[in-house]
Amino acid sequence: MTVGSDLGRRIVHHRERLGLSREQVAELAGMSPGYLQYLEEQPGSPSGGALFKLASALQTTVDELLGGRTDRPPGHGQAMADPVFERLDTQECLRLIEKGGIGRVAFEGPRGPTVMPVNYRVHEGAIVFRTADGGPMDDDLRTGVEGVDIKIAFEVDCIDEACREGWSVLVQGPAHHLTQAPDVDVTPWAGGERNLYVRIVPHQITGRRIHAR
Secondary structure, rough: OOOHHHHHHHHHHHHHHHOOOOHHHHHOOOHHHHHHHHHHHHHHOOOHHHHHHHHHHHHOOOOOOOOOOOOOOOOOOOOOOOEEEEEEOOHHHHHOOOOOOOOOOOOOOOEEEEEEEEEEHHHHEEEEEEEOOHHHHHHHOOOOOOOOEEEOOOOEEEEEOOEEEEEEEEEEEEEEEEOOOOOOOOOOOOOOOOEEEEEEOEEEEEEEEEEOO
């Protein structure tokens, strides 16, 4: 499928996030599937009313569709009136993160506590990400003692601004430097030579979810 604009990419992203077909979204937004296809694949300027209906159908906001909050962190909206705070079991935590994406690694480095975003995948029950061989993270995650690994934290979250709900999963465990690439595709957004694979073996997994009653 060809995507012709930033608006088109955001429409497709939210439609796929909800698991809806183009026809289903078009019906919810009161527009023809052909017009929705045009907005996804060609640069266009829909009216304010059409954008509002489309945002409602995709359970997001006009500001989100237009990229108005790409330079600020999520969570600025008002909290829901009566939220439920739920603790997640290990199985649900693994289900939420199994598709991979972007998470954050946290560890105590020589310059103090450090948190860095990484592209990751789940492979054989472990978290796998890539970094630069010989780079700062490579050095920070080595103890210098054979067979002794540094225990680090790994966090993934998902925030739904429109529904004012979300979840967070925290994994803690030792970071192993792999001597050969595992059979899993991890492509860092940062690009460059990132040939060192690091695997986090979960020793503890916890999660939280906030949602409406």
